[in-house]
Amino acid sequence: MTGYLVAILTFVSLAVLLGFALNVQWGQAGMINFGLAGFYGVGAYTAAILSKQGVDGFTATVAAIATTAAISAIVSLATLKLREDYLAITTLAFSESVRLVLMNETWLTGGTNGIRDIPRPLIGLIGGDQYEVFFLGMCLVLVAIVYLMLDRIIRSPFGRALRAIREDDLVAATLGKNVLTLRVKAFAIGGAVIGLAGALHAYYFTYIDPGEFAGFITVYAFMTVIVGGKGSNRGLLMGACTVMVLLEGTRFLKDFVPFLSAQQAASLRLAMIGAGLILILIFKPDGLSAEYRLAVQKAGGPDLNP
Amino acid sequence: MTQALLNGVVSGLLIALPAIALSLTYGILNFANFSIGAMITTGAYLAYFANTTLGAPIFVAAPVAAIGLALVAVAIQRGVYRQIRNADHITLLVASMGVAFVLENVISFFYGADVRTLDVPVARPLLWKGLRLNHEQLSIVIVALSAMAVVALVLRRTRLGRAMRAISDDPELAEVRGIDRARTVDWTWAISGVLTALAGVMIALDGIVDPLMGMNYLVSVFAAAVIGGIGNPFGAVVGGLIIGLVEETSALAISTTYRQGISFVVLALVLLLRPQGLFGTARIRR
Numbered sequence: 001m002t003g004y005l006v007a008i009l010t011f012v013s014l015a016v017l018l019g020f021a022l023n024v025q026w027g028q029a030g031m032i033n034f035g036l037a038g039f040y041g042v043g044a045y046t047a048a049i050l051s052k053q054g055v056d057g058f059t060a061t062v063a064a065i066a067t068t069a070a071i072s073a074i075v076s077l078a079t080l081k082l083r084e085d086y087l088a089i090t091t092l093a094f095s096e097s098v099r100l101v102l103m104n105e106t107w108l109t110g111g112t113n114g115i116r117d118i119p120r121p122l123i124g125l126i127g128g129d130q131y132e133v134f135f136l137g138m139c140l141v142l143v144a145i146v147y148l149m150l151d152r153i154i155r156s157p158f159g160r161a162l163r164a165i166r167e168d169d170l171v172a173a174t175l176g177k178n179v180l181t182l183r184v185k186a187f188a189i190g191g192a193v194i195g196l197a198g199a200l201h202a203y204y205f206t207y208i209d210p211g212e213f214a215g216f217i218t219v220y221a222f223m224t225v226i227v228g229g230k231g232s233n234r235g236l237l238m239g240a241c242t243v244m245v246l247l248e249g250t251r252f253l254k255d256f257v258p259f260l261s262a263q264q265a266a267s268l269r270l271a272m273i274g275a276g277l278i279l280i281l282i283f284k285p286d287g288l289s290a291e292y293r294l295a296v297q298k299a300g301g302p303d304l305n306p
Numbered sequence: 307m308t309q310a311l312l313n314g315v316v317s318g319l320l321i322a323l324p325a326i327a328l329s330l331t332y333g334i335l336n337f338a339n340f341s342i343g344a345m346i347t348t349g350a351y352l353a354y355f356a357n358t359t360l361g362a363p364i365f366v367a368a369p370v371a372a373i374g375l376a377l378v379a380v381a382i383q384r385g386v387y388r389q390i391r392n393a394d395h396i397t398l399l400v401a402s403m404g405v406a407f408v409l410e411n412v413i414s415f416f417y418g419a420d421v422r423t424l425d426v427p428v429a430r431p432l433l434w435k436g437l438r439l440n441h442e443q444l445s446i447v448i449v450a451l452s453a454m455a456v457v458a459l460v461l462r463r464t465r466l467g468r469a470m471r472a473i474s475d476d477p478e479l480a481e482v483r484g485i486d487r488a489r490t491v492d493w494t495w496a497i498s499g500v501l502t503a504l505a506g507v508m509i510a511l512d513g514i515v516d517p518l519m520g521m522n523y524l525v526s527v528f529a530a531a532v533i534g535g536i537g538n539p540f541g542a543v544v545g546g547l548i549i550g551l552v553e554e555t556s557a558l559a560i561s562t563t564y565r566q567g568i569s570f571v572v573l574a575l576v577l578l579l580r581p582q583g584l585f586g587t588a589r590i591r592r
Contacts, residue, residue, distance in 0.1 A: 275404070278408070281397055
């Protein structure tokens with residue numbers, strides 16, 4: 001049971017990291033990333049390939065972060081001055097292309113067989129028995145660090161400029177903000193966080209294959225952000241937990257509906273998750289927690305409940 | 307080479323059908339329908355259902371699938387997109403991705419991930435001066451061209467077409483002039499469903515039916531629509547042909563597994579060099 005809880009909390013940490021990334025790109029800068037799964041794959045494969053070559057875990061993780069951030073910056077360039085739909089298309093197409101490379105460039109990625117036995121960082125020091133707990137601790141610390149860093153960024157003038165662009169890029173440009181640079185930076189920051197999550201994914205599972213980096217990862221991440229409240233990193237923690245409860249809860253579906261095959265139960269589960277996403281958009285578009293706003297104070301009225 | 311060009315034209319016409327559908331809904335509703343890939347798949351499975359389970363011959367199954375998908379598309383419009391029509395277009399994009407996820411998984415709930423084929427007689431390809439055109443390709447050409455002709459007639463000659471173009475140009479002005487927006491939007495989705503289903507059936511005829519078949523065309527369809535200037539149905543046809551030709555001729559040099567990757571490169575180039583597409587007009591967005 002403890003093992004199960006540790007695993008779930010590790011998944012939640014990864015989901016939270018992806019949510020953070022999407023919250024910078026989409027929540028703050030208004031840039032939609034439908035190719036999140038592809039960037040996640042880039043991070044995971046970079047870390048895995050380097051680790052297999054004998055590079056230590058820390059360096060490989062840094063490399064994964066840097067690679068994903070750089071590729072994110074390049075992909076976001078394709079949008080220059082365009083509306084957000086085009087970024088959505090470009091990122092989705094990018095993600096599909098990543099999947100093709102992962103599946104076909106067997107010399108590098110192992111093709112559909114994936115990469116197995118990815119060495120875990122510091123396993124010699126910690127030992128196999130306690131490793132899962134140690135890994136969870138590491139994930140939680142990283143989540144905390146990323147949260148604090150993003151919080152600083154969001155509250156900084158840079159974050160303010162991002163939100164200005166999100167609301168109206170023409171006005172922001174007129175006021176002298178370099179819209180393109182700001183957008184590329186925001187997308188790269190998000191990409192860096194996705195790269196980190198990807199590296200952790202590779203180390204946690206020690207086995208990766210192209211099938212893991214398909215569209216459902218992107219859907220989960222969007223759901224996390226939408227449930228939590230777009231733009232709010234605090235709400236995101238709740239969002240990730242809710243999504244995880246849904247995901248894990250529906251996993252037991254087949255125990256209650258015995259006439260479904262495992263494959264049918266899996267499809268039904270994913271369909272319900274998609275339907276959940278739509279229902280949230282219809283009935284609770286602002287999510288559980290609204291975006292953090294600086295210095296917006298309600299006008300003082302009579303306190304009716306002293 | 308000539309064979310590759312011929313194949314390119316055929317697959318271009320095929321890609322053009324959903325690209326027109328995408329452009330129509332984009333023009334009217336101002337959001338990119340990311341479920342278009344899943345809609346292609348749904349159309350193919352509807353035909354598969356009519357063809358194998360109900361035993362209808364393919365020329366009956368195809369219209370059944372077209373009408374079926376038109377109804378599904380209108381139902382989705384009413385049940386999902388209309389409910390959140392006041393949200394920004396990004397929310398609609400995300401919703402359409404949710405729709406795609408639901409459609410794909412409902413299909414694999416019923417049919418699993420197995421690869422299937424339609425029950426159609428196998429026929430010898432037509433040969434002419436060393437060029438090969440199989441019957442499936444011939445049907446693609448005939449169906450695609452007739453569908454395009456019908457769409458062009460509807461857009462140019464009917465009241466509905468005028469209403470669609472009016473809404474696409476200026477929704478508020480159209481509303482003031484008494485055009486029933488909700489009805490026009492429903493009809494747009496119906497037409498979009500018919501075109502997409504036909505494309506799905508044609509893809510299934512020429513190859514296989516599996517839950518990811520539409521997804522494999524998503525990038526090409528979007529690339530075609532963007533090249534043509536998204537929102538412009540006639541541009542989408544040209545965009546489709548360009549993508550079809552590029553994909554087929556590049557297959558001579560690059561492995562066909564990277565077909566979608568090629569479309570991605572073309573898409574990225576167009577977005578960088580001529581973002582409004584070949585037939586779009588650059589305008590300041592507000």
